[in-house]
Amino acid sequence: MTRVLDVLAIVLFLAATVAFGFGLRALGNRQDFEAIYLLVVGGFALRASTELLRPRGSAA
Amino acid sequence: MAERQAARGVDAGDEAPIELHDQTASSAVEATLGSPAGLLPKELSQGRAAPILVASMIAWAITVAPVGFGRGAPILAGLLAVLALGAGLGGALLLARRPQLARHLGISAFLGLATLTWLANPGAVHPLRLDPVRGAFGAVAWGVFALAWSERWGPRARIVPADPDAPSLQARSALAPAAQPIAALGVLASLGYLVSAFRVRDPDRALVAQALALACSVAVVTAASTVATARGKSRNPAGRRLTAPVIRALLFLVTFAIAGAVVTILR
Incomplete structure (x- = not known):
């Protein structure tokens, strides 16, 4: 279980990294909706990836 | 003659040791600072x-x-x-x-x-x-x-030699696998964001892009360090880490991703 969660944290981190990159690219292409969407999704993915690895006591 | 020698602190008996002492002192000074003539070279x-x-x-x-x-x-x-x-x-x-x-x-x-x-x-x-x-x-x-x-990297910084009798320190834990590639990826991605912000030509969006790129860079570097080092640390007794904040964050992510995808398709 813990190994699965570790892999999930890495996948979420990679997804966030890619989402941020495409979000900034969309902002440069004047696609504001896509940019906001990708940046917010990246933020949520990044938060989820770090929450997965946070010790249980400090997460409450 | 004797008075002159006494004034110089030298007599016939101890002339050689004093000269040796002087030579030792001057060579020690030269070793640390160098002679005035050879100081600049x-x-x-x-x-x-x-x-x-x-x-x-x-x-x-x-x-x-x-x-x-x-x-x-x-x-x-x-x-x-x-x-x-x-x-x-x-x-x-x-x-x-x-x-x-x-x-x-x-x-x-x-x-x-x-x-x-x-x-x-x-x-x-x-x-x-x-x-x-x-x-x-x-x-x-x-x-x-x-x-x-800067003085920090100068050669005159006093280097304390290692104590040869001291026991070698053992690491209390090892890094999780792939920690270095993940941290490096975070740094590279953050640099990529900062560079990509300069490609925004529209003046109205350029400032926003710079601010967002900086925020994304900080967030990714911080998260990369956490993901790189926090894996493999001591688990809680139940071995379960799907706590309420984790589930909440995943639900936010899935909900927003699906809703955004649907709105994008409908537009």
């Missing part, structure tokens, strides 16, 4: 004078000399530029003998005279006449100048 070859000298000269050549000797530059600007060069080089050359004076001359006077040179010919540093490439090289040159004058 030694400082130039082994000390900090050479990098400071080069850094001052390069910073001066890129940013001060064109202002002082450019087309239409007043004589005062040229004179101040020459004085600035003298201060910069003199500070580096005096570093071995008079460190405090050298810093005043090489840093304070050099910067002050460089500033006066720019003020004496303000047309040369007008934003419309500034060459971006030369400006970037000048910024790097001044950064190198600042690093060259």
